[in-house]
Amino acid sequence: MKLKNKNDALFEEKNIYSEDMYAKGIYPAVQGDTHGYVARDDSERMSAVFKAKHGNVYVLRFPEKLGALRVAAVKTDPRDLSEGETLSYEVSNRLRFCEGAVDQSPMLYTPNCCDEYLVVYTGEKLKIPFYIGEAPVILGHDTDDEWFYAGxxxxxxxxxxxxxxxxxxxxxxYENIYEKKxxxxxxxxxxxVFIGKEDSGKYDMRAYIFTPEKYEKTLFLTGGVHGEEIDGYMGxxxxxxxxxxxxxxxxxxxxxxxxxxxxxxxxxxxxSSYNGHVRTxxxxxxxxxxxxxxxxxxxxNVLWLLEQYKNEVAALIDFHTSIALKNDLYYQFSIQAPNSAVCRRTCNHIYEALRARKMDFSPTRLEYVPGAYEKADGFLQGWVWNHYKIPTLVCEHHDIRWAPRHSAIGHELAAEFYGNFIIQTALSDF
Ligand SMILES: [Zn+2]
Known part of the structure; x- marks a missing residue:
């Protein structure tokens, strides 16, 4: 693989392929795109089972016969199945192909839960070599950077x-916070800066530009893309x-x-902010x-503003609120972008900071989506990275998982976690 930037080093494959990794024969009976069964079988179809560590990102490279290989995520180790037993699995949407020629594209995977197993299988009676590498970030691994506590x-x-x-x-x-505070x-x-009317033509959209006397970096920050995600822009x-x-x-x-x-x-x-804080x-x-x-x-209007600064913006961060209970922590960025390492490191800090608070439970799920945002150009984060090559990040504070919605603790966590993403993005050289 040609290294395009230093984060590509995260994808240098390790050849950990070995006969030992093959299970005894796990036969996929695919039912549609998302469901199926993994069952033991005496067929010669080759497969591997790989226990995924929560928080890591896995890189699978298939040098050839890409179309013949498939990957599924399962919650129990299929090697423990008895003869004839079946196990349901989902073809995860967290499996992403990187950019590049099809037969050279690595596939990226990030586990959503602890103790997920990655099953690699083929329907052909061929041994197809593949490689699995870990992008070496483990949840819980901390760094020496100074962490900001909102208090x-x-x-x-x-x-x-x-x-x-x-x-x-x-x-x-604008008035009560941006102007007065x-x-x-x-x-x-x-x-x-007045950047235009919103689509109904009724209300003003404004941007605030904070310029120090001397600066080395420019960040572009957006909030409230989804109107109901209030804790995001308040944090x-x-x-x-x-x-x-x-x-x-x-x-x-x-x-x-x-x-x-x-x-x-x-x-x-x-x-939306004038009309019930709805999503759209x-x-x-x-x-x-x-x-x-x-x-x-x-x-x-947002893209018009960005156009004017596109050569100076080091990164764009879009602040959302994770209002669904699906993920304890939700961050999204392109793993090919130069801010990938700093984003993942900050995710780790947040995980540690939450655990240190000894709340009722520890965060067990994390969704950060690696990939080139290949099908996500409708998203601000996707379009800006794919089109402008400006690194982007979406960070979503969970507004009811850790504390009641709009509460003091929720506001503290939002300010702390958003703030640290800003700090780390601003102060990192990528
Ligand atoms: Zn949102």
Whole structure:
């Protein structure tokens, strides 16, 4: 494999293929695309079972006969099955092909749960060599970087002692947070930029550009692409306040404030904020599927702003809220992008930070999606990486898994986790 950038080193394959890895014969009886059975069989169809470590990313390379090989994820070790027993499995959507020629493309896999097994099989009576490599990041492995702790926060319930009100519309967020809290704190230049009306033509979309006297890096930050994901843009805003008001005791905060230009679109789905905080815009369009075709004013306005800074933006981070219970931690980035390592390292810190809090349970699921965003051009993160080659990251704080929605602890965790992604992205050289 040709190395294109330093993170490609993560994919250098190890040849751990061996006869020992083959199970005795696991025969896939595929039923449609997503279900089937893995059953022991005396056929000569070759297969391997590989126990996947939670948090790692696996790289499978098939030098030839790619079409004949398949991979499935199962929750129990199929080698423990008795004769005749069957085991259901799912062909995971977390198996992604990288870019490149089909017969050279590595397949990437990230486990969703602890103790998943990866089953590699073929329907042909051929031994097809393949390689499995681990992208060497293990959940729980920590680094020496200084971690930012937000400390105890106020909630965003809209009470007298709240920091904000989750019901605020975009105009109130601009005024009450960006104008009244952030602008007076920021030591450099704060610009409020009108970037256009949202699609119904009724409400203004604004961006805030925070420019220190000297800066080496520019980050593009967006929130509220999905209107109901309120804790996302509130957590981002609170982090900015803590950062701009930093007393220097956390060196990272001061370094971001004094050396990084931040272009912030606080709320992309502005219409929703005036209309019940629903997911979609006035036309019922999910904006995070509209970026490639950019048919809606909201996506056009964001891309218009990005166009002006595209040669200077080091990375784009889009802040969402994971409102489904499916994943304890949800982050998405392209594993081919140069920010891949820093994103995964930060994921690890977050995992450690959550465990250190000794909550009722430990996080057991993580979804970070490797791949080239090959079919995700409708997504902001996909389009910007694929089209502009600007590294992107979506980070989603879970707004009910760790604490009640809009609560003080939820707000603290959002500010802390979003903030650390900003810090690490800003201060890393990639
Ligand atoms: Zn979202």
């Amino acid at each position: 105890p926060q106020q909630d965003i319930m809209g009470n007298a002692d709240s920091w904000a009100d989750f019901r605020w519309n975009a105009g109130e967020v 952030l602008r007076p704190l920021y030591p450099g230049k704060t610009e409020s 981002l805003a609170r982090f900015l306040e803590l950062c701009f008001g930093s007393d220097g005791s956390n060196r990272s905060l001061a370094r971001v404030r004094d050396g990084v230009r931040l272009i912030v679109v606080p709320i992309v789905n502005v219409w 815009n006035s036309k019922g369009v999910n904006l995070n599927r509209d970026f490639e075709k950019h048919t809606q004013a909201e996506t056009i």
